[in-house]
């Protein structure tokens with residue numbers, strides 16, 4: 631059994647404000663169109679006619695997603711340069727910029743669209759659980775920024 635750090639998301643109280651997405655972009659100095667965390671809005675429903683009145687019967691909810699730090703990462707398997715590793719102590723999947731050639735195979739392999747191509751570097755990039763903050767026993771930027779406190783660092787055993 632090994633330890634796995636995760637960032638849990640409680641959808642119930644998410645307001646879709648995207649503060650987590652912005653904090654992540656700011657922390658990682660990402661250009662427009664580049665994301666390590668994405669907030670997505672889902673909506674549906676219809677309208678009901680009651681007599682002469684039309685009543686809305688609609689819903690909206692949001693998800694806030696980033697790298698899942700998978701048990702068997704497709705991105706890691708796809709990388710020909712061994713630029714992606716999974717830390718055996720905490721389960722975090724890290725992309726090492728110094729080894730990345732920018733071939734983008736990892737980006738195409740990730741089923742969660744969690745890898746961004748960083749145009750300024752010509753390399754791939756992803757969530758590293760804010761390694762520098764974690765080294766100082768602080769939460770990742772997205773977790774600290776969420777005004778609804780619906781993102782939480784959890785430790786699981788797998």
Ligand code: SF4
Pocket residue numbers: 696697698699700703704705706723739740741742743744745756
């Ligand atoms: S980048 Fe994608 S495939 Fe790789 S660990 Fe994260 S979610 Fe899994």
Ligand code: SF4
Pocket residue numbers: 708709710711712713714725729730731732733734735736737753754
């Ligand atoms: S873009 Fe970089 S990390 Fe991704 S597969 Fe290519 S060399 Fe590996």
Ligand code: SF4
Pocket residue numbers: 643644645646647648649650651669692694775776777778779780781
């Ligand atoms: S900051 Fe929190 S409430 Fe706002 S979109 Fe992100 S997870 Fe949802």
